[in-house]
Amino acid sequence: MNESLAVRRDARRFDFRLRGVVGVWLRHYTAFKGGWMIEMTGILIEPVFILAAVAFGIGELVGDVETRGDGVKYAVFVAPGIVVGNAMWHALFECSWGAFRRLQTNRIYDSILAAPVSMRELALGEISWGATRALMTTAAVLAFASVTGLVESPWAVGILGIGILTGFMFGGFGLIAAAIAPSTHMLTLVFTMVGTPLFFFSGTFFPISTLPRWIEPIAWALPLTHPVRIARALATGDLYLSLLWSLLYLVVAGLLFYPIATHLLRRRLLI
Amino acid sequence: MVRAAGLIKKFGAFTAVDGISFEVRRGETFGMLGPNGAGKTSTLRMMSGLSPVTAGELEIDGIDATANPRSVRDVIGVVSQHDGLDPDISVRDNLTVYGFYFGLDRDTARRRADEVLDFFALRARGDDSVDDLSGGMRRRLSIARAFVSRPRLVILDEPTTGLDPASRNRVWEQLAVLKNSGVTVVMSTHYMEEAAILCDRLVIMDEGRVLGAGTPDQLIQDLAGAEAAQVRPEEGRREDVQRQLKDGGHDVSDIGAVFVVHGSDGQRADLSTISGARVTYRAANLEDVFLTLTGRGLRDE
Ligand SMILES: Nc1ncnc2c1ncn2[C@@H]1O[C@H](COP(=O)(O)OP(=O)(O)OP(=O)(O)O)[C@@H](O)[C@H]1O
Numbered sequence: 001m002n003e004s005l006a007v008r009r010d011a012r013r014f015d016f017r018l019r020g021v022v023g024v025w026l027r028h029y030t031a032f033k034g035g036w037m038i039e040m041t042g043i044l045i046e047p048v049f050i051l052a053a054v055a056f057g058i059g060e061l062v063g064d065v066e067t068r069g070d071g072v073k074y075a076v077f078v079a080p081g082i083v084v085g086n087a088m089w090h091a092l093f094e095c096s097w098g099a100f101r102r103l104q105t106n107r108i109y110d111s112i113l114a115a116p117v118s119m120r121e122l123a124l125g126e127i128s129w130g131a132t133r134a135l136m137t138t139a140a141v142l143a144f145a146s147v148t149g150l151v152e153s154p155w156a157v158g159i160l161g162i163g164i165l166t167g168f169m170f171g172g173f174g175l176i177a178a179a180i181a182p183s184t185h186m187l188t189l190v191f192t193m194v195g196t197p198l199f200f201f202s203g204t205f206f207p208i209s210t211l212p213r214w215i216e217p218i219a220w221a222l223p224l225t226h227p228v229r230i231a232r233a234l235a236t237g238d239l240y241l242s243l244l245w246s247l248l249y250l251v252v253a254g255l256l257f258y259p260i261a262t263h264l265l266r267r268r269l270l271i
Numbered sequence: 272m273v274r275a276a277g278l279i280k281k282f283g284a285f286t287a288v289d290g291i292s293f294e295v296r297r298g299e300t301f302g303m304l305g306p307n308g309a310g311k312t313s314t315l316r317m318m319s320g321l322s323p324v325t326a327g328e329l330e331i332d333g334i335d336a337t338a339n340p341r342s343v344r345d346v347i348g349v350v351s352q353h354d355g356l357d358p359d360i361s362v363r364d365n366l367t368v369y370g371f372y373f374g375l376d377r378d379t380a381r382r383r384a385d386e387v388l389d390f391f392a393l394r395a396r397g398d399d400s401v402d403d404l405s406g407g408m409r410r411r412l413s414i415a416r417a418f419v420s421r422p423r424l425v426i427l428d429e430p431t432t433g434l435d436p437a438s439r440n441r442v443w444e445q446l447a448v449l450k451n452s453g454v455t456v457v458m459s460t461h462y463m464e465e466a467a468i469l470c471d472r473l474v475i476m477d478e479g480r481v482l483g484a485g486t487p488d489q490l491i492q493d494l495a496g497a498e499a500a501q502v503r504p505e506e507g508r509r510e511d512v513q514r515q516l517k518d519g520g521h522d523v524s525d526i527g528a529v530f531v532v533h534g535s536d537g538q539r540a541d542l543s544t545i546s547g548a549r550v551t552y553r554a555a556n557l558e559d560v561f562l563t564l565t566g567r568g569l570r571d572e
């Protein structure tokens with residue numbers, strides 16, 4: 001009896017194993033490796049089409065854009081927006097649609113949780129894979145943008161970090177959606193009602209100041225606004241102190257979504 | 272190996288497992304036989320650390336499973352009712368990745384995956400997609416997967432439900448291999464043949480309770496007698512025959528087309544005086560045990 005008391009006390013310790021997270025991440029990496037050629041179309045080719053069309057097509061029709069005093073060419077303005085917006089899509093898709101398939105359709109979570117992986121670790125594995133995908137696509141599109149002269153400052157390397165943080169935040173958000181969605185139908189709403197408006201109205205394609213006065217504060221509250229703002233500053237090398245607020249927003253939202261997702265998954269699966 | 276005492280599982284106000292107690296010895300194959308909704312899955316999920324214990328005691332390999340489900344999952348292998356295989360990766364990777372979940376490094380996980388593929392004669396399908404496997408093959412793979420971590424206890428939930436007889440035989444072979452490897456097995460089933468063939472000991476469950484426990488032979492001997500009689504009424508004599516059986520004080524179960532009559536004290540029931548029915552005797556089985564315990568068939572659905 002003494003023995004089982006000892007075990008009981010043991011359980012109260014904060015129990016987190018990195019290897020659980022790594023295991024889940026490696027599962028995704030294994031699946032990714034199996035189909036990487038096709039994956040590249042989503043990671044590189046599709047976003048490059050969008051960027052090229054908007055920057056070099058529409059960009060030719062549009063004059064310079066006012067940003068903090070100086071005007072920049074529209075192509076230069078829009079590139080960081082598309083890079084980061086695309087990072088959002090990848091993390092969001094992976095952690096909502098992809099996660100829902102694993103959770104509900106294929107019941108893979110049940111198998112993972114039957115191994116000694118905790119929900120906290122599983123959720124972090126999912127979100128970090130979302131962030132990894134966001135990083136991959138950020139790197140790919142950013143490389144294209146710099147080769148085509150859309151990046152003006154070496155600070156732009158920092159956009160890779162913003163890509164990861166964006167992936168972490170939207171990965172967490174997507175996982176929350178997956179955890180509460182009753183069906184893939186409902187999950188579609190995440191793309192149509194969240195992804196799409198964020199992609200277009202977060203200062204990605206035009207400055208927020210262009211929006212009607214009353215919408216402006218709403219646009220500032222949107223999560224994609226902040227990484228876009230930081231990425232744009234990094235791409236143009238025009239850094240200023242208030243960007244730290246955006247960085248704080250990004251980090252705090254990510255740190256908030258993750259435990260909420262864990263909690264909701266527990267409620268759904270560990271019954 | 273496993274000790275459950277007064278184990279309870281509630282879903283809201285509904286009690287799925289209603290205070291069951293049992294013990295599983297090291298190295299044996301232990302069965303839970305019961306119809307749909309008996310509480311088998313609920314019990315096995317609690318044992319697997321996938322479902323919180325509502326009340327009662329549950330100890331697995333010396334670990335208090337109610338407080339420390341993860342430590343339990345370190346030492347067990349789980350095969351769930353649906354296979355839960357990963358369709359995005361190959362058969363071999365399903366095993367390798369499962370090793371990753373247990374913290375094996377890449378080389379060890381790969382080596383272990385190949386060992387397990389060999390052990391369960393699945394090597395030839397290693398590079399295939401899981402979706403290309405037959406139902407029986409999928410089930411065997413999910414059993415193999417539970418074996419990657421060298422568990423001391425393997426928990427199987429209805430390992431052959433939904434399989435055709437040939438696949439079922441293959442799975443039984445595989446389970447026999449498991450058993451001979453010395454691992455302790457706890458499995459649920461609603462097939463009495465399966466329980467009789469594979470299990471050293473078993474509990475019979477219904478509506479969240481344990482109705483009987485013992486070796487298959489012992490249960491049959493004690494509860495159903497050596498032989499059961501099937502009484503098939505002639506055309507239009509059903510009610511008459513039923514009355515005769517009742518008046519004779521027999522232990523009768525009505526399973527539709529026929530009445531099943533069990534003897535007492537291991538003796539066959541004397542039905543020589545029954546008229547208007549054809550009486551045949553056959554060896555009693557676990558189905559009869561369930562019948563005498565509940566008055567219903569195992570597969571009343
Ligand atoms: N998550 C749940 N919420 C509510 N009720 C549940 C839940 N899971 C199971 N039950 C109920 O608990 C009872 C026992 O279910 P359980 O799945 O343990 O039975 P079982 O013996 O495994 O049956 P089967 O042979 O159909 O697999 C059933 O009445 C079932 O409807």
Ligand SMILES: [Mg+2]
Binds near residue numbers: 428429
């Ligand atoms: Mg079940």
